[in-house]
Amino acid sequence: MDTERFMGIVNGLAASYRGGFGVNPSAGGGLPDRASVAALCDLMLHVVFPGFFAHGSDQVIADATDPSLRRLIGDLEDDLHRLLLRAYHFQASCLTAEAGQRPAPMAAGEVLAQFLEALPEVRRLLESDVLAAFENDPAAPCHEEIIVSYPCIEAIAVQRLAHQLYQLQVPFLPRMMTEVAHSRTGIDIHPGAIIGDHFFIDHGTGVVIGETTTIGSHVVLYHGVTLGAFNPTVRNDAGILDRGQDNKRHPDLEDHVTVYPGATILGGDTRIGHHSVIGGNAWVTRSVAPWSTVTMADPELRIRQKQQQPSTSFEI
């Protein structure tokens, strides 16, 4: 094209930038970009499963004097620190009217310390998740293959880590982290969800778990399961959409619940009682008692009370 046309394009885009959104503020190192957050997730995964997510990190880390360990934690601390500062700075620049509603952010150093101190507990939970996968999937020959190849492990690990930052009211990063895992695994778990131990998701593509969901221990989900909001855009009396954690709109699953592929469970008042089984493609918008089995094909929710001992041969 001739040069006048090129310059017209430059001018047009410049005008488009002036009026619109999407221009990253220059100071503060910029907003937390996606690639940096993806690298942070990889580093965190390497810390909680040393050697499984990074080639060449084949040193046994045996005690607290090992240089590799100091380096690993130092790397994580510094990377997270820089992203925290960028996130806080960006939040200050983009939240204007709403800024008053938010509490002042915790000092970055305190967030760092509390996050790092939680890592052993996160590792304990993840160990229980690996055991749950081994118990529930006959295709798994050993624990290690689960860590290296099951997408649910990456998705759950990233959510458990992001959930720590979510609880510390860190802006942007928790959701960006779970979206990294969503992109890689097809499993979309909001960082706000509260998830018990021994959690297993098989295959996982299409799973959606909303912000105010709670999940007990020993819960198993299959691919395509939605734990969602009944009608997300209900507004309050002032015509305003209630946002965030305080608007309880996703269900609760008690311990030992199993949800088969494609099932959908909606609503903040919906509670799935312990030891219940939700059949494939079922659509559940009401609570069910413990030990229930819900099958798909009943518009009125064909619910059958199970025996006090879980049946292994129910019809789905």
Add this chain to the structure above:
Amino acid sequence: MDTERFMGIVNGLAASYRGGFGVNPSAGGGLPDRASVAALCDLMLHVVFPGFFAHGSDQVIADATDPSLRRLIGDLEDDLHRLLLRAYHFQASCLTAEAGQRPAPMAAGEVLAQFLEALPEVRRLLESDVLAAFENDPAAPCHEEIIVSYPCIEAIAVQRLAHQLYQLQVPFLPRMMTEVAHSRTGIDIHPGAIIGDHFFIDHGTGVVIGETTTIGSHVVLYHGVTLGAFNPTVRNDAGILDRGQDNKRHPDLEDHVTVYPGATILGGDTRIGHHSVIGGNAWVTRSVAPWSTVTMADPELRIRQKQQQPSTSFEI
């Protein structure tokens, strides 16, 4: 293995290459490979959302004399130009019998110019998409978090950009671009689809939108929604599969339609009237009037006419 066996393998694979498909022609810089197209998508995303998809690009671009802006557009122009030339060259080499049916490609320079000139309008549409996400998702605390972390923004942005090239009859690149986004987000929108403003897809994994779909303004889709072809392999009187844009085989959604998770809408004559709601897991192969609500559990499509004011408490 011993060297004779190795040489036998070399000979066998060479023979396999000689007879078969899949050998990239040597001239013209090769076909447009996936990695280059993924990099092109990243660059385009950086141009339409400066600073959100690339670290270190934290300069405010304030006016048309900023070197960063000239560089940005120059980079995009040159990368796209090279890929256009490779795509045209590859098309010429691989379309033999069918070549006559295709119009001669537009000059690359004209394609470049028209594409770049459309960017401000694409940005205007994308701004409306961000607003739609904010209106429809209570989990979104601010506009910026939507841009950095919602997969629908990447999927819709790439489709809107690829659609420009599709309209300019560029071969290969549009579809390759939307597959990059599909791979990253699980959202599969064909570049041929025509999509209005204020479009929102929540979660998104498993969404499929076919080539001849049209979508109005203020449409909301949830994950797992299919806008597909009723029976794609019907052949014409000559026993030939009608291909491409002229074979209208996907549905039309009018303005303000909402489609809940897992619903499937099929067929080129299927039209969803404005302000309708399609319930989760519904299977729709017939048109529905405006203001309708369609629920899943009725084999005969239980359709209920809504009031002229959209209800906020319908049963799904």
Add this chain to the structure above:
Amino acid sequence: MDTERFMGIVNGLAASYRGGFGVNPSAGGGLPDRASVAALCDLMLHVVFPGFFAHGSDQVIADATDPSLRRLIGDLEDDLHRLLLRAYHFQASCLTAEAGQRPAPMAAGEVLAQFLEALPEVRRLLESDVLAAFENDPAAPCHEEIIVSYPCIEAIAVQRLAHQLYQLQVPFLPRMMTEVAHSRTGIDIHPGAIIGDHFFIDHGTGVVIGETTTIGSHVVLYHGVTLGAFNPTVRNDAGILDRGQDNKRHPDLEDHVTVYPGATILGGDTRIGHHSVIGGNAWVTRSVAPWSTVTMADPELRIRQKQQQPSTSFEI
């Protein structure tokens, strides 16, 4: 944070590592990490579709004396060799009690040779898959666009390659390879599945195909299709979960079967007869005869016997 707190974190994590899982053994080059396996998949894809998955590889490979060909196979041989050694070494370190149950691994050189010798046959199958995609998708303008942009090609190619290693009883790598493809395409095919020629998956997100599935020739699947286990955690008389290939728990699809989006077919005794059509969202747990059509909306599986000629206008 102050330095005492940092050192407390180091000590805490060191203690967590000592007791727990997830520490990569130091010798043997470490376990096969994800990034190396992803690179191996890319290299294999480049070998079976030269030029389509890698930029700059635009040389025509015309005969067995071409240096590019020797290099290509040499690269693949060496990369796979190193990963084989790491996989065998890791298997020896992580399988303790179970080690006795596994046969001794084949010599790495023999695995390499048999794998490389199978490549022409894999290419022959993949060529049939490309033809199947062209026959079944009106949106495909030519064979080459299918290779560069259809996710099913990547998913099927990686599974066919991983299946070769699975048959050679290579640990870890086959499953890691298919998970690379799962992450990129949303299509989850276990490396153990046995798949005939002319296989096509449209869109693909959410497809799950289990370990003991068998699929005939000319089978077409749409996105969201599950070929799964009826109740995977049934235990044998000893209370032990039967694992692996010998526990037949996934269905068989005969030739010319088509399965529409969202359908679920479960169970090791479930056999879908040839020329059958499974409708969208159908839930099938029993065998169906050849030439059957199964629709979604019938809880008792509304099955209709088709004519001996496949109907083109059945109701889905």
Add this chain to the structure above:
Amino acid sequence: MDTERFMGIVNGLAASYRGGFGVNPSAGGGLPDRASVAALCDLMLHVVFPGFFAHGSDQVIADATDPSLRRLIGDLEDDLHRLLLRAYHFQASCLTAEAGQRPAPMAAGEVLAQFLEALPEVRRLLESDVLAAFENDPAAPCHEEIIVSYPCIEAIAVQRLAHQLYQLQVPFLPRMMTEVAHSRTGIDIHPGAIIGDHFFIDHGTGVVIGETTTIGSHVVLYHGVTLGAFNPTVRNDAGILDRGQDNKRHPDLEDHVTVYPGATILGGDTRIGHHSVIGGNAWVTRSVAPWSTVTMADPELRIRQKQQQPSTSFEI
């Protein structure tokens, strides 16, 4: 080492940083680092010798509408702009007492424009340098081999480019650029030196050319030649070292001077007359008339007047 010792090291280095030099100011993007300046040199070399210093840049740039050309200049403009801003910012932070003595820097945009506008003239000079190399080195088979393999071309090109910035009073960058070339070629030319056309340096290792040197046209130097200051640390009446361009302390070489390997010419009043030859290892601290030949072996500078036609058989 134990953790107390590690923390002592951290504390010790922190204390060392507090008191000392060498801490990069946080604002303004940091000082112009070496790697960025080396990349800038590579880009400039690519602009003045397109295709010779970068692989893959094999497009013929034929006219001003070529996207490659706009991109190339846009890249250079933007990279140089960012480094200019960092250099000015760093200068302001590190020059305190001396700041008053320096003129205010020219606006970055004006520096950019004047630099870019000088590129055709720089290219004209470099073309004459290539011709001079071809004339003077029997080992050179063609012009192109000189560009791709003679270190003097890189050293002279970088100096000619840096000299433009030096004249525009840009801080830091000119000297950093010539040190990049010094590191790669062993040829150390200060950016302040004024050098005529048709300049050739053979081999080049160990050549030193000082800040206030002037060199005419058609000058040839061999490796190990020093054009230096007689006694650089002479102080003025106030006991202060005169710094920079105004302290003329390096020699002048008139047109058609040849200086053989290892010769040293010192002093700001030393002028080598045109068509003179300085023999290998000679040590010259006094001016010599035109058409002179100076040989090494005479402590009193054995100078012999040459004939008006340059001799081809003088003794060195």
Add this chain to the structure above:
Amino acid sequence: MDTERFMGIVNGLAASYRGGFGVNPSAGGGLPDRASVAALCDLMLHVVFPGFFAHGSDQVIADATDPSLRRLIGDLEDDLHRLLLRAYHFQASCLTAEAGQRPAPMAAGEVLAQFLEALPEVRRLLESDVLAAFENDPAAPCHEEIIVSYPCIEAIAVQRLAHQLYQLQVPFLPRMMTEVAHSRTGIDIHPGAIIGDHFFIDHGTGVVIGETTTIGSHVVLYHGVTLGAFNPTVRNDAGILDRGQDNKRHPDLEDHVTVYPGATILGGDTRIGHHSVIGGNAWVTRSVAPWSTVTMADPELRIRQKQQQPSTSFEI
């Protein structure tokens, strides 16, 4: 700067490109660029000293069936092949008038084969060079430290490899290779030089060895030594500069010659007899007999005949 000025710059540079040198022809993959040749040198060094120049290549290569070895040679063959094709193509485009004087290039495949077949002999020579370094440098504690840290090893190895290509009349690449080594080591050896076994250069910076030099066995050079042309620009009767290998203009050093730092030996008829010692900074333009010692401080070349047994206490 404003956009008009920018476009003026683009136009000016475009005009500069049209008339001048330095535009890389578009076809044939471009000329052999520096970065590719540097990578080729690294690969060759890795082949002749496996493990010493590349991290991670720690496999013992024990026999001819090792995949690492096939890969290594395959990589080298293919990289060299591509560069050969680019070099021949570029030669054809840049040598116009002179093209007739050059012999037709040998087929690339034959060059490749002869080069690779010479590698064991090159390795034998390099082993003798390592031994010579160990014998001559008291600072060397073992053979291995010499390979990993002595610049002469890199410089000599690259020259010996480039010399193979020089003998096969490959254009561009040999000289580009030795300039890579020159840049890294400060040692400038022309690929045409013929060098015997057990060659050692200590320190090396500033060493220059010309195209038609011959060097016997067991020769030792120190840094700053020049083996050059007496007066390189003498023209023949037709006023033409004799170029290349046929114009013998550099000296011959017989076996067991030692040349101390800074010495200069010039001229194609200058022959240094075996077991001679050239003192530091000496300037030699005449032949000397075997067993001679030449000291610097004599304008008439103070030559002293040594005893038939080499003295260890001569004055330098």
Add this chain to the structure above:
Amino acid sequence: MDTERFMGIVNGLAASYRGGFGVNPSAGGGLPDRASVAALCDLMLHVVFPGFFAHGSDQVIADATDPSLRRLIGDLEDDLHRLLLRAYHFQASCLTAEAGQRPAPMAAGEVLAQFLEALPEVRRLLESDVLAAFENDPAAPCHEEIIVSYPCIEAIAVQRLAHQLYQLQVPFLPRMMTEVAHSRTGIDIHPGAIIGDHFFIDHGTGVVIGETTTIGSHVVLYHGVTLGAFNPTVRNDAGILDRGQDNKRHPDLEDHVTVYPGATILGGDTRIGHHSVIGGNAWVTRSVAPWSTVTMADPELRIRQKQQQPSTSFEI
């Protein structure tokens, strides 16, 4: 080439590897390769001059609680640790007969700690070197330009750091480090040399400083200066070459000595008295008294006693 010839090449090179040197042992992570040592030097330079040698490290490091500082030292500790282990392992494998003569290596942890504890003192010395450069070079406008652009700073810093490891008897790494700096700067300082504060080398190309040299405070060297061994290959009574630190064979320079370009000072008994000046190209093999001036042109070393106050107008 045909495949038989290729396989012959493979066999030939395999045979060459079997008999010869240059095969890197497989265990222990391989020997310390050049690229890793170069990266180690860059990291060390970043630690002693934070921000000057690495882009993007623009954080002010203000106190010991800064995560950046912990990370920086953690990175250095871990990288050095891994290289130490590889160096010790390689030493054990390559030193056989001589192994008994070497003391057992210090524990790696102790070496690490002592090295890191020495960093503040190294920084103190380097600060004095920057000041010396500023005092001696009129071309330097400020301290910061010296750090970013003077090659002597890199060469001296790397030597001072390598000298710490040399004193701790670390094998391989010290010499490899100084060769990295030699390659980049042309300045070759053996890690064994003992160098006082306020050391300045101008230009530097061709400087050689031997293993057993000692240099006082406030010494200035110009390019091309050699501080070497008189006759390095003298053997002891047993006919063995004395190696290493105990064979004192390089000169001593007392405080405030200046050595002009190209001068050569040789011999372990040669001592240059304080406040002496060695003229350009001088050749010195005998000690000179304090306050001496030595000029080049005298074979018998024309030495002139200076006044007790250093003259500023001596003849060189």
